[in-house]
Amino acid sequence: MTRPDADALAAAVRAALGRVVDPEIRRPITELDMVGAVSVVEGAASIDLSLTIVGCPAADTIERDVRAAAAAVPGVTSVDVAVGVMSREQRDALTARLKGTRTSQFGPDSLTRVILVTSGKGGVGKSTLTANLGVALASTGLSVGIVDADVFGFSIPGLLGVGGARPTKVGELILPPVAHGVKAISIGMFVDPGTPVSWRGPMLHRTMQQFLSDVFFGDLDVLLIDLPPGTGDVAISLGQLLPQAEVLVVTTPQAAAAEVAERSALVARQTGQSVLGVVENMAGLVQPDGSVLQLFGEGGGAAVAERLGVPVLASIPLSIPLREGGDAGAPVVLTSPADPAAAALLALADRLRVRSVPLAGRPLGVTPL
Numbered sequence: 001m002t003r004p005d006a007d008a009l010a011a012a013v014r015a016a017l018g019r020v021v022d023p024e025i026r027r028p029i030t031e032l033d034m035v036g037a038v039s040v041v042e043g044a045a046s047i048d049l050s051l052t053i054v055g056c057p058a059a060d061t062i063e064r065d066v067r068a069a070a071a072a073v074p075g076v077t078s079v080d081v082a083v084g085v086m087s088r089e090q091r092d093a094l095t096a097r098l099k100g101t102r103t104s105q106f107g108p109d110s111l112t113r114v115i116l117v118t119s120g121k122g123g124v125g126k127s128t129l130t131a132n133l134g135v136a137l138a139s140t141g142l143s144v145g146i147v148d149a150d151v152f153g154f155s156i157p158g159l160l161g162v163g164g165a166r167p168t169k170v171g172e173l174i175l176p177p178v179a180h181g182v183k184a185i186s187i188g189m190f191v192d193p194g195t196p197v198s199w200r201g202p203m204l205h206r207t208m209q210q211f212l213s214d215v216f217f218g219d220l221d222v223l224l225i226d227l228p229p230g231t232g233d234v235a236i237s238l239g240q241l242l243p244q245a246e247v248l249v250v251t252t253p254q255a256a257a258a259e260v261a262e263r264s265a266l267v268a269r270q271t272g273q274s275v276l277g278v279v280e281n282m283a284g285l286v287q288p289d290g291s292v293l294q295l296f297g298e299g300g301g302a303a304v305a306e307r308l309g310v311p312v313l314a315s316i317p318l319s320i321p322l323r324e325g326g327d328a329g330a331p332v333v334l335t336s337p338a339d340p341a342a343a344a345l346l347a348l349a350d351r352l353r354v355r356s357v358p359l360a361g362r363p364l365g366v367t368p369l
């Protein structure tokens with residue numbers, strides 16, 4: 001084989017490696033400087049691969065994908081991959097590049113739509129709805145992240161079926177685990193199971209700051225934030241950190257839940273956030289005989305919406321598959337999309353795909369890669 005052919009083959013292998021994506025960072029490995037020397041001698045390809053960290057959990061997947069991509073290039077008969085690890089300097093350069101010059105991924109120059117999911121009372125289904133909404137939006141091809149800001153009562157990892165997941169750290173950057181197409185981060189991924197989190201305001205504020213700046217979400221279309229119930233420290237911190245965010249208010253049809261839900265929306269407005277609308281959860285359950293069981297009464301969602309001057313965006317009925325899906329970490333929007341609660345959530349996701357705040361006039365947040 002002549003040299004130009006070997007060079008052309010090596011170039012073809014490199015181009016094929018451009019289609020291998022790091023499953024955690026979600027960028028082609030060639031853009032992440034993970035591919036070193038590539039050569040092809042008489043059909044035998046040799047590839048130097050640098051992983052970001054020792055013991056990279058995605059190592060096996062990346063190496064397998066590299067082998068498959070190279071082997072698929074016509075003319076390549078065998079593939080040898082030498083796996084190494086980036087030097088500290090290389091890793092620092094990469095994390096600096098990924099982080100870019102933006103102080104926050106979700107600052108005013110970001111194109112990501114940030115939606116806070118809030119409620120007055122606990123237990124109204126806010127986390128269950130956030131998880132399902134995230135998965136529903138991701139299933140339509142959007143790039144979606146979820147921040148579990150319910151630090152004391154985190155439940156997002158379990159709802160998404162990644163209860164035991166631990167984020168990978170690359171230098172200063174934290175890579176969020178991906179579940180059902182959604183990048184999710186939660187304090188539950190950092191503490192030992194069973195350990196209660198009992199922090200005061202400043203610690204909560206710092207954690208929220210870190211979630212928004214040190215967790216590498218990449219370019220998201222939508223970031224959903226599951227707030228703790230009520231109007232405590234976290235809601236106030238996020239009001240300061242994300243004044244451009246929009247707020248979804250979750251309530252049950254019950255009058256008592258509705259009144260406190262309204263208060264959480266008013267606090268959001270005080271920080272400059274806009275209230276998108278109300279989602280009523282645990283609405284009437286249709287019985288086998290056709291009658292409707294209104295376990296939590298009626299009208300709470302409409303009452304809050306009217307007082308806030310916003311629409312009721314969805315009414316999600318009580319649903320056993322929704323609850324079971326949450327317990328199993330298998331969101332109902334994926335497992336039983338025809339279930340009435342799943343259908344209502346999918347319709348809500350469709351409504352949220354359309355921005356209420358136009359992008360015109362806003363600067364483009366250019367990805368520094």
Ligand SMILES: Nc1ncnc2c1ncn2[C@@H]1O[C@H](COP(=O)(O)OP(=O)(O)OP(=O)(O)O)[C@@H](O)[C@H]1O
Binds near residue numbers: 123125126227
């Ligand atoms: N539409 C529904 N039908 C049946 N069960 C539901 C529905 N929505 C939520 N649930 C169940 O209600 C319980 C509370 O839901 P969830 O944890 O999502 O509430 P929450 O508002 O996030 O609570 P907290 O903020 O206190 O953590 C869960 O067991 C969940 O499975």
